[in-house]
Every structure is written in C-alpha cells, then in structure tokens.
Amino acid sequence: PLQCCINPSILSADFVNLEAELARIGNADAVHVDVMDNHFVPNLTIGLPVVERLQKVSPVPLDVHLMISDVDRWAPSYADAGVASVTFHVEASDAPIKLARELRARGAKAGMALRPATSVEPYLHMLSELDMLLIMTVEPGFGGQSFLDVVLPKIRRAREAIEGSGVDVAIQVDGGITEETITRAAEAGANVFVAGSAVYGKSSPADAIASLRDAGQR
Numbered sequence: 001p002l003q004c005c006i007n008p009s010i011l012s013a014d015f016v017n018l019e020a021e022l023a024r025i026g027n028a029d030a031v032h033v034d035v036m037d038n039h040f041v042p043n044l045t046i047g048l049p050v051v052e053r054l055q056k057v058s059p060v061p062l063d064v065h066l067m068i069s070d071v072d073r074w075a076p077s078y079a080d081a082g083v084a085s086v087t088f089h090v091e092a093s094d095a096p097i098k099l100a101r102e103l104r105a106r107g108a109k110a111g112m113a114l115r116p117a118t119s120v121e122p123y124l125h126m127l128s129e130l131d132m133l134l135i136m137t138v139e140p141g142f143g144g145q146s147f148l149d150v151v152l153p154k155i156r157r158a159r160e161a162i163e164g165s166g167v168d169v170a171i172q173v174d175g176g177i178t179e180e181t182i183t184r185a186a187e188a189g190a191n192v193f194v195a196g197s198a199v200y201g202k203s204s205p206a207d208a209i210a211s212l213r214d215a216g217q218r
C-alpha cells in the first residue's frame, strides 16, 4: 500500500496560539501551512516572517502551500527558510519547471498545485521535476468547504501517469477531507491528505489524525 501522510492545516488552528496548536499534532506527518495573499485567492493569512518562526519551533516538518500571485518571485524564500516542502500553484507561475528546480536546489521538496478546474494533462511531462502534486479538492481560499468528487478522475489519471512513468511523486489532496471522503481520495490514488477542520475542529486533534490515517490506508 502507498504510504499515507496526514498533514493537518493550521488554517483551522488558533492563530494566536500557533506554537501550542503545533504541540497538539505531534503525531502528524507534517503541518500544512496555508499562505494566502488576498490576490490569488480572496483571503489573507500569514507570510514569510511567520513561516520562518514556525519552522524554528515546529515539532513536525512544514508543508507550505502558497496561494499567492507572483509565486516565481516569492517561493524560493520559503525554501530558504528550511521548510520541508514548498508547493506553488501552477496557475500563478510563469515558469513552473524553473521554479521547481530552484526549490529543490534550495533544499526543499517541490510541490505543484492545481485548482479543481485545472487539467493535469499539460503537466504530466514534468512529473520528474516534482516531489509532490497537490490536487485541490475544493476551490482554494477557505477551510470548511465540501469535498469536490468531480476531481476524483483527475487524481486517478495522475496516479496512473506516475505509476506508468516510474517516478516518485506524492499526490496530495487538500480540501474537504474527512473520515468519509478520505477513502475515496485514497482509492483514486492520493497518498498525502491535508485536513483542517477534520483535525482542529475536533476536541482531540491527535485522535482525529489517527482515525484519518486508518481510513486513508488503501
């Protein structure tokens, strides 16, 4: 079976107590950090100074999801902060292959994200440049939305292409992941699962992570 990673999203955590919120998810594989600029998406969260501080105190690796415009300019600085992975939206990049190479050269895993309506086919040739493909299962911008089943065939095609070409690329899904929807995403071929409300919305985030991990094993 594919390895199953559960990456809670701090978008659903208490932004005034981020260090304490990280301590509640010590059994997670990584913490998903949503960076939004109120331009690429209609919401604003945190930027580089906060990510740099999180990197210094987090007990788990940082999985940074950049929902920002002009990402070719900004993403390398996040890699320089020492985070485990940096994921940029292909819709916001002028030169995705160049950017993925730059992230890897700076020591981060390179992730590329697709909005729900963005096709994967034009990017299958560049899978070897990536460590992770993030297939959004909601429109980026907000936590607490419903999982879009319409995206499942895209996950399936991406998984087939990855297996067919023998590259080692994780498929991350983000948005509306619950104990119910995670099984469909896993069955389609996803193996890294972001969950905001389904982790931080529970009284025990650690128990929620354990339950999601069981359910996400395909």
Ligand code: DX5
Binding pocket: 009, 010, 011, 012, 032, 034, 065, 138, 139, 140, 141, 142, 143, 144, 145, 174, 175, 176, 177, 194, 195, 196, 197, 198
């Ligand atoms: C949405 C963010 C997600 C969000 C997911 O744009 O990218 O990471 O936190 O939240 P849930 O799991 O509540 O859908």
Ligand code: ZN
Binding pocket: 009, 032, 033, 034, 065, 174, 194
């Ligand atoms: Zn995200």
